[in-house]
Each structure stands twice: as C-alpha cells, then as structure tokens.
Amino acid sequence: MTLTLEEEEVIEILEEGRMKDIEECSQSLIGKFLTCKPFNKKVAQNTLRRAWGLTEELQIVEVGSNLFQFKFKSEFELERVFKGGPWTFDNQALMLRRWEPRMTATNVMFETIAMWIQIWDAPFDMKSPIVAAEIGKRLGEVVEVEKRRSQDT
Structure with missing residues (x-):
C-alpha cells in the first residue's frame, strides 16, 4: 500500500515533550561488533559493562541487527569509554560512534575504527x-x- 501525495501528512513533533528522551540519547554511543558470526549478546553486554567499570550505570539496548545503543549516566563516562578503546569481545572489534539527531538503525554509518x-x-x-x-x-x-x-x- 502506498500513499498518494495528497494522502501524505507531515506530523510535527515538538521537542519540549521529548527532552528527557533527547537527553538520554545525547549521552549515548551506538555500537556494532565487526563480525558476521553469531555471538552471545548477553555475555558481550556483561563483559563490556565489567570492562568499562559500569555494571549498574549503563543501559544497553539492542536497536537493530548487531546494533546497540549504550546509554550512559554521565558525559564523563561516555567520553572515557569512547576515547578509551579500541574495544573488543571474543576477538571481534566493537565500532562505536556518538548518537546524532535523526539517527536510525538503517542510516547509522560506521566509517572508521581505532586499532592497536x-x-x-x-x-x-x-x-x-x-x-x-x-x-x-x-x-x-x-x-x-x-x-x-x-x-x-
């Protein structure tokens, strides 16, 4: 089913009611493991929490296929993790980038990765x-x- 131009409607969403969500996203990283093979996501998440020293303060949400949103409680912790890499799990590199407005699971791009x-x-x-x-x-x-x-x- 496809809408005609006359049927399409633009719905404007104001930011004022979404400030908490925007703030949460602004303190998050989007990450993807550089792998095609299956892996235990729960173990990967728990391993990263321990490696980053954030067992309680980090919320991890799977937002797409092998795509995760890491929500931090503070900008300091986000920067510490972002700049403290490169990070790996099971010999698979974790690509990270900062969240940006209008970012979706289908348009997020990973262009570079730091490597030792x-x-x-x-x-x-x-x-x-x-x-x-x-x-x-x-x-x-x-x-x-x-x-x-x-x-x-």
Whole structure:
C-alpha cells in the first residue's frame, strides 16, 4: 500500500515533550561488533559493562541487527569509554560512534575504527616512536604512539 501525495501528512513533533528522551540519547554511543558470526549478546553486554567499570550505570539496548545503543549516566563516562578503546569481545572489534539527531538503525554509518597495531621483529634501529608514527600514517590517522619501554637486563 502506498500513499498518494495528497494522502501524505507531515506530523510535527515538538521537542519540549521529548527532552528527557533527547537527553538520554545525547549521552549515548551506538555500537556494532565487526563480525558476521553469531555471538552471545548477553555475555558481550556483561563483559563490556565489567570492562568499562559500569555494571549498574549503563543501559544497553539492542536497536537493530548487531546494533546497540549504550546509554550512559554521565558525559564523563561516555567520553572515557569512547576515547578509551579500541574495544573488543571474543576477538571481534566493537565500532562505536556518538548518537546524532535523526539517527536510525538503517542510516547509522560506521566509517572508521581505532586499532592497536604492533610491529614485530623490526630492526633495532627502527624501534622508535618516530618510525612507528611513519608506518602508522601509511595505514591511516595516527591517534597515539606508545613510548618504547626500557628493558633492564
């Protein structure tokens, strides 16, 4: 069944009655696990709550196929989790992005994901943050380079 142009009606919804819902959404992240294989969603949710240190303060709502809304009680906790990644469960990366107005399960887009990169067996003269940053730039945006730890012998 399809409506004709004459039958279509625009229904205006005012924000004033929805302020609590808008505030809840503004303190939320939308997340998707980078996997096609099935996984135990309850275990994933409980694992993330513990990893983030938010066993009671975090509401997790499944909003689509493998798509979750993480509702935080504070902006501080949201930022801590968002910037503290990358996060994984069962070796599957969790892509996160901030909620935006008009976002739906069908139009949410994940364009980037932060990843930790390790370089093994590099020559001794190339084990430096400068070399690591140069290699990282070839892969994408470099967020941070871990400083080399001195090893006592």
